[in-house]
Amino acid sequence: MGDCVGDWVWDGGRSSVDLLNTLRDRVRGGRETLHTPDDLARWLREAGFTQIGAAGPADLAAARRLRGAIDSAVFAAAEGRPVPDAAAQAINEVAGAVPLAPRLALDAAGRPSRVPSGPAVATALAQVAVDAIDLVTGAETGRLRVCAADDCGLRFVDRSPARNRQWCSMRRCGNRAKAGRHYARGRARS
Numbered sequence: 001m002g003d004c005v006g007d008w009v010w011d012g013g014r015s016s017v018d019l020l021n022t023l024r025d026r027v028r029g030g031r032e033t034l035h036t037p038d039d040l041a042r043w044l045r046e047a048g049f050t051q052i053g054a055a056g057p058a059d060l061a062a063a064r065r066l067r068g069a070i071d072s073a074v075f076a077a078a079e080g081r082p083v084p085d086a087a088a089q090a091i092n093e094v095a096g097a098v099p100l101a102p103r104l105a106l107d108a109a110g111r112p113s114r115v116p117s118g119p120a121v122a123t124a125l126a127q128v129a130v131d132a133i134d135l136v137t138g139a140e141t142g143r144l145r146v147c148a149a150d151d152c153g154l155r156f157v158d159r160s161p162a163r164n165r166q167w168c169s170m171r172r173c174g175n176r177a178k179a180g181r182h183y184a185r186g187r188a189r190s
């Protein structure tokens with residue numbers, strides 16, 4: 001905890017890509033931001049899975065395994081390479097770990113409520129895995145990008161109309177790159 005707080009970014013465009021970005025600084029060998037099961041629970045809540053209670057060590061291991069599998073599957077698909085079997089299996093394992101369909105529960109008076117079928121963390125991870133399956137097989141496969149900044153490595157789905165988004169975000173890397181170009185031009189002139 002501590003140093004990873006505030007290090008999560010939500011510019012991926014989809015939950016499966018945001019999960020990839022919990023491993024930061026991939027160009028420098030990777031920096032983990034999901035250190036503990038608590039980190040995972042907090043990340044899932046911030047990702048919009050509001051029903052999340054406590055996560056356990058097995059959930060954390062599953063999330064990290066899923067993250068690695070998604071990364072290799074989506075980039076293989078995006079680059080037209082064969083998707084590794086092991087990656088597909090790992091994604092399927094998490095996607096199929098719990099039934100995703102909710103149950104219609106009734107109380108004694110017959111009042112209905114919507115109840116998830118499985119434990120909240122496993123259900124959320126399964127939804128992320130399904131999002132990855134949709135990404136690998138859907139219309140956005142070819143829109144997966146890695147931020148153009150040399151030292152970033154964040155992944156995102158490019159939804160710009162011209163399909164020319166370069167940066168994970170203008171705020172983080174885009175402005176920095178612009179400033180760098182100004183600096184380089186200034187030096188060239190002097």
Ligand SMILES: [Zn+2]
Binds near residue numbers: 154
């Ligand atoms: Zn970036």
